[in-house]
Amino acid sequence: MAACGFMASYLVKVLDEKEIIPLKDEIYLTNGYLEKEIDWIPGMEGIRLKDLPEFTQATKRDFSYNYYMETAQMADKVSQNMMIIHTFEELEASLVSEIKSIFPNVYTVGPLQLLLNRIKGKETNNNLYSLWKEEPECVEWLDSKDPNSVLYVNYGSVAVMSEQDLIEFGWGLVNSNCYFLWIIRPNLADGKPMVMPQELEVAMKEKGFVGGWCSQEEVLNHRAVGGFLTHCGWGSIIESLSAGVPMLGWPSLGDQWINCKQMCQQWEAGMEIGREVKRDEIEKLVRRLMNGPDGERMRNKALDWKKTAEMATGSNGSSWLDVEKLANEIIKFSRN
Known part of the structure; x- marks a missing residue:
């Protein structure tokens, strides 16, 4: 999941706690309420309620709403586990920095296809996962x-x-x-x-x-x-x-x-x-x-x-180094 996608999950949790969503009444769909800006997430300046997933623009919590809530709640419980995000740090620098300030072990590992191409020395066969x-x-x-x-x-x-x-x-x-x-x-x-x-x-x-x-x-x-x-x-x-x-x-x-x-x-x-x-x-x-x-x-x-x-995916690039760190952590964990 991209950093902005992960932060969307986290936003749902925080907005729910602040009782900003779910909507109190359907009139909020047409009275300008959805234009409300969420200006307290670095890297997501200018994001409005209307830019969030569609289930946040409802008066009840549905399956998707609960899924995002549970995702954020589980992330809160992370201590020594690894959080892997399919992005590269330079693309979402402020967001990645914000996530790293909250969670201890964050790894940006994208774009995956570029990494795979470099590892194999040539373009990989997309048919394997199409x-x-x-x-x-x-x-x-x-x-x-x-x-x-x-x-x-x-x-x-x-x-x-x-x-x-x-x-x-x-x-x-x-x-x-x-x-x-x-x-x-x-x-x-x-x-x-x-x-x-x-x-x-x-x-x-x-x-x-x-x-x-x-x-x-x-x-x-x-x-x-x-x-x-x-x-x-x-x-x-x-x-x-x-x-x-x-x-x-x-x-x-x-x-x-x-x-x-x-x-x-x-x-x-x-x-x-x-x-x-x-x-x-x-x-x-x-x-x-x-x-x-x-x-x-x-x-x-x-x-x-x-x-x-x-x-980012080249030698000593941000994603390349994070993949190496992640691999070393997995090897260390498997030996314990």
């Missing part, structure tokens, strides 16, 4: 495109959306007139297969390639990919920064809201799509990211983060 069957045709299609000319679109392995949202995304991509590689899982639309409207399907073939799944690391590092439309799951965020690719974020649940906000404001490597999907907005944002000066600025920032991630 949840879906990867289609090599996606990369073959990218091979025919110019550098930074393709928008990669993938909402992860779990997130779903309505059929109407999917259609709006489709027309927005088509109308942008940019090349796009769109990964549409069989269960992406409301958890079930969907047949695209014929008119949209025909229009998509001119500039787009639709696949069922792909090797995300290979795609993000392909020279043709110049942007990533993502649900802002932490794995996707850190993989995109590691590849130097700027993002368009459309979060839907959990810590994705905070990840997206950090990506846009703290790391300056992307833009957020509104919660209500509209084809006109998608079209404009895609053009800004792929062809405009804002996109160029964010691409340069993402490339800076790529260099930082590579240094």
Whole structure:
């Protein structure tokens, strides 16, 4: 879990203790209460209640609420155990420092894929942990495109959306007139297969390639990919920064809201799509990211983060050293 994701758990616990959440009444959803800033966590300045996971914007504690509470409560009991966070210290310096001031043994071990690549001396086989069957045709299609000319679109392995949202995304991509590689899982639309409207399907073939799944690391590092439309799951965020690719974020649940906000404001490597999907907005944002000066600025920032991630996972880098410390602690513990 990323540092901001962990702190989201801790925030839920503290906000519950302060009786700020759960909401006292549904009127709090519309009276501006959710704009309340939480300004006492270093590295998370400007975070609002509305940026927290969606279950905090309810009047009752549900399963997710209780899960986050229990996670934070268990962390409070940690004394000599090890807390492993999939991030690199330079990316979330203030947050990592804050966590280390609370817990004794914190290790930042990311980006994991860069570490694995260095250990093996070459890129690892993603098929070993892919949840879906990867289609090599996606990369073959990218091979025919110019550098930074393709928008990669993938909402992860779990997130779903309505059929109407999917259609709006489709027309927005088509109308942008940019090349796009769109990964549409069989269960992406409301958890079930969907047949695209014929008119949209025909229009998509001119500039787009639709696949069922792909090797995300290979795609993000392909020279043709110049942007990533993502649900802002932490794995996707850190993989995109590691590849130097700027993002368009459309979060839907959990810590994705905070990840997206950090990506846009703290790391300056992307833009957020509104919660209500509209084809006109998608079209404009895609053009800004792929062809405009804002996109160029964010691409340069993402490339800076790529260099930082590579240094963190290189010899004597922060993550490399933390992995060595962690390994030594595990060996010491196993001998006792």
